Amino acid sequence: MNCKYICPILTSINEDGTVNYKEMHDLYDQILGAGIDGVLVGGSAGEFYAFTYEEIKAMIVDAAKHINHKGFVLAGTGRMAKSETISLSNIAIEAGADAVIIVGPYYSACNQEDVFHYYDEVMDQIHGDVFLYNYADRTGYDVSVDTILRLLIKHKNFVGVKDTHPVLRHTQKYIQEIKSKYPDFKVFTGYDNNCIPAVISGGNGCIGALSNVYPELCHNVVEALRQEDLQKIKTMQREIDKRMKFYEVYTPFNPVMKWAMAELNKPMQENCKEPLTPLTDEAKQSLNEIACDLWRK
Numbered sequence: 001m002n003c004k005y006i007c008p009i010l011t012s013i014n015e016d017g018t019v020n021y022k023e024m025h026d027l028y029d030q031i032l033g034a035g036i037d038g039v040l041v042g043g044s045a046g047e048f049y050a051f052t053y054e055e056i057k058a059m060i061v062d063a064a065k066h067i068n069h070k071g072f073v074l075a076g077t078g079r080m081a082k083s084e085t086i087s088l089s090n091i092a093i094e095a096g097a098d099a100v101i102i103v104g105p106y107y108s109a110c111n112q113e114d115v116f117h118y119y120d121e122v123m124d125q126i127h128g129d130v131f132l133y134n135y136a137d138r139t140g141y142d143v144s145v146d147t148i149l150r151l152l153i154k155h156k157n158f159v160g161v162k163d164t165h166p167v168l169r170h171t172q173k174y175i176q177e178i179k180s181k182y183p184d185f186k187v188f189t190g191y192d193n194n195c196i197p198a199v200i201s202g203g204n205g206c207i208g209a210l211s212n213v214y215p216e217l218c219h220n221v222v223e224a225l226r227q228e229d230l231q232k233i234k235t236m237q238r239e240i241d242k243r244m245k246f247y248e249v250y251t252p253f254n255p256v257m258k259w260a261m262a263e264l265n266k267p268m269q270e271n272c273k274e275p276l277t278p279l280t281d282e283a284k285q286s287l288n289e290i291a292c293d294l295w296r297k
Helices: 021-033 053-067 082-095 112-125 145-154 168-178 192-200 215-227 230-247 254-263 281-294
Strands: 004-008 038-041 072-076 099-103 130-134 158-163 186-189 205-207
Touching: 004 072, 004 215, 021 038, 021 053, 038 053, 053 072, 053 082, 072 082, 082 099, 082 112, 099 158, 112 130, 112 145, 145 158, 145 168, 158 168, 168 186, 168 192, 186 192, 192 205, 192 215, 192 230, 205 215, 215 230, 230 254, 254 281
Parallel strands: 004 038, 004 205, 038 072, 072 099, 099 130, 130 158, 158 186, 186 205
Antiparallel strands: none
């Protein structure tokens, strides 16, 4: 099976709110060295929404330069202002990113015609490959199969979708109804526990945040799928299932993953961009009682 695991990278942030680029470089090297196929810079896990345009631009350009084609670089370039989305996307492509991924406008509760119009205009002006980021829990709308098919008719640079939807059947419909007409179109799930069933259904892999903490495990997931090793696939699915607790024990998950990475001596500061805050000592004590077994085994 042809599949990939891409890490939506967490951002190591100094106490003053700046990016710790030394640790980010080390983190890129560790994740790719563990066998993960690529990184998404400027995604939800990386707290893109809390960074300015210039900050995100600097992060993307730096990542593309440092990684230098040693892994797939997917740049999160969705901005509330359409002109910024277009500009940032083209800067990312020019800097060496392999593709951009764009979350549609949020808060405004777009209808499907709004969504089509937005992506139609930005894709037409981006000089490289584009992934659509479907995340209804954050945007307030779900991008329909029909909208994606309408965009595919017009845009050859529209190459894939990340579907961050907890219900596997939703991703399967994308696979069945879109890839049947466009076999080369890529469908990735945004939930780690859906990676294996989505690939078995014909999808292309996962862009999941557990790969920040467990890159070797996530690499083993896709290796088991590539080898079609049923026993190993079953084992990997159960290992991932256990670790989905990261998304459940605390909202949002970013501070928990950052804390876990710091506990494992990985290159990561525990600070977050406002409005997110790092875990308090009291929260850590409480979480220790129910979740520390995940990262201290």
